Amino acid sequence: MPPKKIVTIIGARPQFIKASVVSAALAASDRLTEIVVHTGQHFDANMSDVFFAELGMAPPAYHCDIHGGGHGEMTGRMLTAIEQVLSTEKPDAVMVYGDTNSTLAGALAAIKLHVPVAHVEAGMRSFNMASPEEINRILTDRVARWLFTPNEGAGAHLRREGMAPDHIHMVGDVMFDVALHHGARVGPHDGTLGKLTREHGVQPGAYCLATIHRAENTDNPARLGAIVEALIHVAKDLPVVLPLHPRTRGVLAQQGKLQALAQAVVLLEPLAYLAMVQLEKHAAVIATDSGGVQKEAFFYRVPCVTLRDETEWTELVDAGWNRLAPPVDAASVRKSLFDSLGSTGAAIAPYGDGDATSRIVQQLSSDLN
Numbered sequence: 001m002p003p004k005k006i007v008t009i010i011g012a013r014p015q016f017i018k019a020s021v022v023s024a025a026l027a028a029s030d031r032l033t034e035i036v037v038h039t040g041q042h043f044d045a046n047m048s049d050v051f052f053a054e055l056g057m058a059p060p061a062y063h064c065d066i067h068g069g070g071h072g073e074m075t076g077r078m079l080t081a082i083e084q085v086l087s088t089e090k091p092d093a094v095m096v097y098g099d100t101n102s103t104l105a106g107a108l109a110a111i112k113l114h115v116p117v118a119h120v121e122a123g124m125r126s127f128n129m130a131s132p133e134e135i136n137r138i139l140t141d142r143v144a145r146w147l148f149t150p151n152e153g154a155g156a157h158l159r160r161e162g163m164a165p166d167h168i169h170m171v172g173d174v175m176f177d178v179a180l181h182h183g184a185r186v187g188p189h190d191g192t193l194g195k196l197t198r199e200h201g202v203q204p205g206a207y208c209l210a211t212i213h214r215a216e217n218t219d220n221p222a223r224l225g226a227i228v229e230a231l232i233h234v235a236k237d238l239p240v241v242l243p244l245h246p247r248t249r250g251v252l253a254q255q256g257k258l259q260a261l262a263q264a265v266v267l268l269e270p271l272a273y274l275a276m277v278q279l280e281k282h283a284a285v286i287a288t289d290s291g292g293v294q295k296e297a298f299f300y301r302v303p304c305v306t307l308r309d310e311t312e313w314t315e316l317v318d319a320g321w322n323r324l325a326p327p328v329d330a331a332s333v334r335k336s337l338f339d340s341l342g343s344t345g346a347a348i349a350p351y352g353d354g355d356a357t358s359r360i361v362q363q364l365s366s367d368l369n
């Protein structure tokens with residue numbers, strides 16, 4: 001029998017990272033074959049190409065080159081482009097990851113053509129319907145045939161929403177697989193951190209690593225202002241390293257805040273994955289609004305302060321590894337960062353056994369063949 005065909009839709013940085021391990025497993029399978037479609041949502045070389053190169057992924061078979069515009073426009077254009085690819089390729093299943101517009105467009109295009117959808121990182125909920133990610137997650141889960149969940153809480157959300165129990169597969173988190181695979185590869189003294197030590201005196205174990213990119217922060221001048229002010233204050237006592245997402249850089253430049261920030265903290269371009277892992281692993285504390293970075297902080301047992309009102313990764317907050325610091329004022333964010341220094345959390349293992357990838361490939365393989 002010829003192998004069954006999976007079309008994978010990816011478009012954003014965290015999806016390249018998650019897909020890298022699954023794509024490698026699919027390439028090794030003789031019962032499944034994969035065609036990768038890059039929507040173009042993230043297109044800068046350091047937000048896209050670098051991950052394909054570093055994580056050993058083949059270039060995508062299709063590149064739709066769609067980015068920018070409003071959410072509706074972007075999602076709509078992706079829907080059109082993906083529909084064309086699916087009509088040509090006639091896959092047996094479509095695989096989507098996480099919670100971006102590329103995820104939703106891939107799921108919708110597939111289900112309208114009656115192609116079953118596999119959703120990796122299904123069932124996550126922040127219960128904030130004002131966030132584009134929450135809308136994308138809920139709608140994608142609703143149409144998916146395979147709901148591959150990263151933790152027990154995600155499965156509980158899906159069951160509560162009435163999803164068929166036999167569609168829910170608790171496989172664990174593919175990001176944990178990636179972290180196990182790559183985390184061991186980085187030490188404290190060479191590469192990006194070595195350069196930061198030499199050029200800026202940033203010492204392993206003695207800096208705050210920050211990332212900011214969520215619309216709820218970048219599109220709200222008061223919240224973004226509070227984060228910037230807090231980081232500038234923190235940097236007086238603890239070096240702050242901030243690899244800046246292009247969207248955040250654009251907004252800060254527009255608001256005239258970039259210069260003051262650059263004088264206080266070490267501003268970097270977005271980092272390749274291994275450089276990011278190195279900085280995460282050796283940070284004293286991580287301040288972030290990223291979903292993936294919250295988990296990676298835990299994988300490397302670094303305290304995390306989440307610059308949001310809520311998080312979908314609640315188990316890390318409950319266990320004490322992560323604390324929420326809604327960026328409503330600079331003083332409270334600064335306090336959370338200093339309070340979390342040196343803190344640890346309970347011994348938990350919520351993200352599976354590091355074999356999410358092979359479980360996903362096995363399930364698809366047996367259901368499709």
Ligand code: UDP
Nearest residue numbers: 013014243270271272273276290291292293
């Ligand atoms: N990341 C990276 N370089 C950076 C910032 C983040 O490689 O400069 C990685 C990070 O380690 C994590 C993923 O990107 O694996 C998280 O992506 P992002 O924060 O863009 O999205 P989210 O997880 O919030 O969906």
